Amino acid sequence: GQNIDQPTEMTATEGAIVQINCTYQTSGFNGLFWYQQHAGEAPTFLSYNVLDGLEEKGRFSSFLSRSKGYSYLLLKELQMKDSASYLCAVRDQVGGGFKTIFGAGTRLFVKA
Amino acid sequence: DTGVSQNPRHKITKRGQNVTFRCDPISEHNRLYWYRQTLGQGPEFLTYFQNEAQLEKSRLLSDRFSAERPKGSFSTLEIQRTEQGDSAMYLCASALGTSAYEQYFGPGTRLTVT
Numbered sequence: 679g680q681n682i683d684q685p686t687e688m689t690a691t692e693g694a695i696v697q698i699n700c701t702y703q704t705s706g707f708n709g710l711f712w713y714q715q716h717a718g719e720a721p722t723f724l725s726y727n728v729l730d731g732l733e734e735k736g737r738f739s740s741f742l743s744r745s746k747g748y749s750y751l752l753l754k755e756l757q758m759k760d761s762a763s764y765l766c767a768v769r770d771q772v773g774g775g776f777k778t779i780f781g782a783g784t785r786l787f788v789k790a
Numbered sequence: 791d792t793g794v795s796q797n798p799r800h801k802i803t804k805r806g807q808n809v810t811f812r813c814d815p816i817s818e819h820n821r822l823y824w825y826r827q828t829l830g831q832g833p834e835f836l837t838y839f840q841n842e843a844q845l846e847k848s849r850l851l852s853d854r855f856s857a858e859r860p861k862g863s864f865s866t867l868e869i870q871r872t873e874q875g876d877s878a879m880y881l882c883a884s885a886l887g888t889s890a891y892e893q894y895f896g897p898g899t900r901l902t903v904t
Contacts, residue, residue, distance in 0.1 A: 682832075709891055720881060720895035721833065728891075765832045769891060775845050778823070778893065780832030 680704045682781035684766050689787045690756055698751045698784045700766030708776055709769040712740050712751045715783065716762045724751070724764075753786075761788045794896035796882050802902045803872055810868045811899045815884030822865050823893060824857055825881040833881055839865060872903045 681703045690696040702710070709728040713721035727733055727742035727749065739752040751764055763783040769776050795814045803809050815822050820841050825833035836855065837847045841862040854872075859865040869876055879900050883893035 711891070720897050722895070723892045726891050767832070772846050775821070775838070775840055776891075777835050777838060777846050779835060780825075782830065783832045 680768065680770060680779045682766055682768060682779060684764075684781045684784045686782070687785045687787070689789060690753075692756055692758060692788055692790050694756050695752065695754050696756060696786065698753075698764050698766075698786070700749045700751075700781060702747050702749070702766070702768050702781075704768050704770050704779065706771035707744065707768060708771045710740075710742055710749050711765075711767040711769065711778065712738075712749075713765040713767060713780075714762050715765055721765055756788050758788050758790070761786060794882055794884050794894050796880075796896040796899050798899060799897060800900050800902075802904065805872060805874060805903055807872055808868065808870045809872060809901065810866055811880055811882075811901075813865045813867070813882030813884075813896060815863070815865070815882070816886075816894055817863075819884035819886045819894070820862065821885040821887075822859060823883040823885070824865070824867050825883065827879045827881055827898070828877075836867070869901075872901075874903045877901055877903045 684700045712724040715721040725740035732741045737754045742749045763785050765783045766781040768779050797812045823838040824836040827833045839859040854870045857867045879898045881898045882896045885893045
């Protein structure tokens with residue numbers, strides 16, 4: 679089966695660094711996504727990792743360890759606008775293509 | 791390009807009625823996905839299309855749900871005999887190519903079944 683675990687909520691201070699962890703189990707792993715979703719809005723793509731290691735993109739970085747079934751999203755220099763849900767999702771190969779399985783999301787609260 | 795659009799944005803219906811939602815993907819995107827999202831949860835995969843072919847359908851999807859993409863462009867999702875448990879946000883996403891990973895989401899259709 680497929681299973682994705684991430685913390686329900688986190689709180690951090692403006693200007694700080696926060697790490698959001700995700701563990702997963704899947705049969706046809708073909709990459710891991712992080713999406714950001716503000717309340718009442720659609721998810722927006724942040725990152726995609728298919729190989730082990732760290733991918734950096736501005737203030738956001740994403741790490742993947744396939745052998746451990748583990749990923750994290752690192753947010754630096756936190757801003758108030760970073761308050762949102764962060765969705766970990768796994769790309770699973772099925773049939774003739776792929777489907778994406780999402781975790782429940784981590785709600786991040788950034789306080790002043 | 792205006793991105794993925796969905797209509798209607800909100801739908802209130804009585805239990806037992808049928809509803810149909812429409813998704814218009816980004817024009818050159820050949821892959822189209824439908825998801826359902828309830829409060830506090832991540833999007834739940836429902837089905838996806840590559841061009842007009844429906845390649846995968848969630849086993850969680852009852853036979854009251856059907857989706858089509860007749861010309862490989864827009865798609866419709868129909869729910870027959872709606873139940874209160876169908877109340878959710880229905881999201882559509884599209885992607886380019888056969889191996890593209892980044893999905894672009896539409897704003898969603900919020901369904902309320904009374």
